[in-house]
Amino acid sequence: MIELNKNDRIIYVVSDLHLGDGTATDNFYENLTNFNNFLEFVEKDNGILVLAGDTFEMWQACLGDIIKTYGPLIDKILSLDPILIIGNHDYHLLGFRDILKIPLENYLTDEVLVKINGKEIKIVHGHEFDIFNAPGKSQFIGQIFSLIMSNLEIQYPESEIESWTQRNVEPIVRNIMIQGMKIYQYLFGRSQSQVNGYLKESLDYYRSNNLNTFVIAGHSHRPGWYKDWYVNCGTWQDKDKSYFAKIDKNGIISLFHYPSLILETSQFTDINNPLYR
Numbered sequence: 001m002i003e004l005n006k007n008d009r010i011i012y013v014v015s016d017l018h019l020g021d022g023t024a025t026d027n028f029y030e031n032l033t034n035f036n037n038f039l040e041f042v043e044k045d046n047g048i049l050v051l052a053g054d055t056f057e058m059w060q061a062c063l064g065d066i067i068k069t070y071g072p073l074i075d076k077i078l079s080l081d082p083i084l085i086i087g088n089h090d091y092h093l094l095g096f097r098d099i100l101k102i103p104l105e106n107y108l109t110d111e112v113l114v115k116i117n118g119k120e121i122k123i124v125h126g127h128e129f130d131i132f133n134a135p136g137k138s139q140f141i142g143q144i145f146s147l148i149m150s151n152l153e154i155q156y157p158e159s160e161i162e163s164w165t166q167r168n169v170e171p172i173v174r175n176i177m178i179q180g181m182k183i184y185q186y187l188f189g190r191s192q193s194q195v196n197g198y199l200k201e202s203l204d205y206y207r208s209n210n211l212n213t214f215v216i217a218g219h220s221h222r223p224g225w226y227k228d229w230y231v232n233c234g235t236w237q238d239k240d241k242s243y244f245a246k247i248d249k250n251g252i253i254s255l256f257h258y259p260s261l262i263l264e265t266s267q268f269t270d271i272n273n274p275l276y277r
Contacts, residue, residue, distance in 0.1 A: 001109060001110065001111050001112070001113055002083060002107075002109045002111075002112050002113070003112075003113045003114075003115070004048065004050075004083070004112050004113065004114050008249050009046060009047060009048050009249075010045060010046075010047045010048070010246060010247065010248055010249065011047065011048045011050060011114065011246070011247040012042050012045075012047045012048065012049055012050065012244055012245075012246055013050045013052050013123055013216050013233050013244060013245040013246070013247070014038070014049075014050075014051060014052065014218075014233060014236060014243075014244045014245075015051070015052035015053055015054065015087075015125065015126070015217070015218020015219070015232075015233050015234065015235065015236075016052075016053070016054045016087070016218045016219065016221055016234070016235035016236065016237065017035070017051070017054070017055050017056075017235075017236045017237070018054055018055075018056070018057040018089065018235070018237055019055060019056050019057060019066050019069070019070050019073070019074075020057040020060060020061045020065075020066060020069070021057075021060075021061035021062075021065035021066060021068075021069050022065075022069040023061075025057070025060045025061070026057070026061070026069070027237040027238070028057075028236060028237055029069075030239060031236055031237065031238070031239040031242065032070075032073065034236075034239045034242060034258070034259065035073070035236055035242070036073065036076065037259065038242075038244070038258055038259070039076055039077065039080065041258075042080060043080060048082075048083070049077070049080045049081075049082040049083070050082065050083045050085065050112055050123055051077070051082055051083070051084050051085065052085045052087075052123055052124070052125055052126075052216065052217065052218045052233065053085045053086060053087025053088075053089075053090070053124075053125025053126065053127070053218055053219065054087035054088065054089040054090055054125065054218065054219070055084055055087070055090055056089070056090040056093070057089055057090075058089055058090045058092050058093075059089050063092070063096075081107070082107060083107045083108075083109065083112055084107055084108050084109070085109055085110065085111060085112060085123065085124065085125050086108065086109070086110055086125065087125040087126075087127060087218070087219065088125070088127040088130075088133040088135075088219070091135075093108060094108075110124070110125075110135065111123060111124045112124075114247060114251070116247075116250070116251035117250060117251045119212075119214060119251045120212055120213050120214065121213070121214045121215075121216065121247060121251065121253065122210075122213055122214070122215050122216070123215075123216045123217070124215065124216075124217050125217060125218055125219050126217030126218050126219030126220060126232065127219050128206075128217075129199060129202035129203060129206065129217070129219075130199075130202070130219065130220075131202070132174065132177070133219075178198070199220065199226075199268075200226070203215075203226055203230055207229065207230075213229070214229045214230075214253060215229060215230045215231070216231050216232075216233060216245045216247075216253065217230070217231075217232055217233075218232060218233055218234065218235065219232075220232055221234060221235040221237070222234060222268070223241070223243040223255060223257075223264060224255070224264065224266050224267060224268045225255070225264075225265065225266065225267050225268065226267065226268050227267075231245055231253055231255050232268075233245040233255060241257075242257070242258045242259075243255060243256065243257055243258065243264060244256055244258055
């Protein structure tokens with residue numbers, strides 16, 4: 001964890017770029033210009049940039065190809081001295097840090113803590129609330145599924161098979177798994193915290209143990225609010241649906257669409273939909 005000293009600087013949080021290799025599996029590529037403009041926006045404001053996980057799509061591309069495709073963009077990001085939070089799609093970066101002894105401790109972390117005006121704000125990726133992708137849990141099924149989708153996308157680039165599967169297949173599969181886990185809980189007395197499969201249940205359980213904590217996260221690719229203490233800053237895979245969270249000098253948290261800078265205040269209407277990334 002990194003405890004962030006703001007020094008009266010505004011914090012900008014984005015999540016889920018999923019920088020890939022420029023092939024049909026890379027859903028960020030068309031948003032490159034838009035994100036470059038956003039980085040200039042942050043730089044002009046002397047803001048602190050926090051990338052809240054899944055910055056790199058390491059389930060569908062190797063790091064070498066990602067760097068080759070997005071070298072200038074990565075250089076630009078690093079020039080802003082950002083903080084990179086690890087997500088479920090790029091947790092492999094921890095291995096590079098540990099094995100190669102790369103000194104990344106100052107900007108590679110699992111969460112960021114901001115304390116201001118008596119308020120505690122945690123910035124995390126959000127897979128912490130997803131039992132199927134939570135840290136320490138097996139992500140094998142998710143990675144295999146992702147690899148299958150990437151191969152199909154490369155062979156049939158116009159099919160939009162990944163988005164169709166995410167909308168129509170993944171929720172059904174997850175619901176089946178969740179109900180099976182609840183039956184297991186009933187039969188063997190496992191605690192509810194261990195079988196949370198829906199975002200609402202997971203968030204409510206987290207809040208019950210962290211009453212004074214505000215949370216900024218990504219992971220689900222769905223921007224919006226849950227009550228007044230959790231905000232999801234969405235994804236940058238779609239240039240028309242790009243968002244960022246902002247923590248101002250007084251600790252006020254806001255969610256904005258980019259580049260329109262329209263304030264987003266909507267509450268999640270599908271909080272029980274177990275759709276995660």
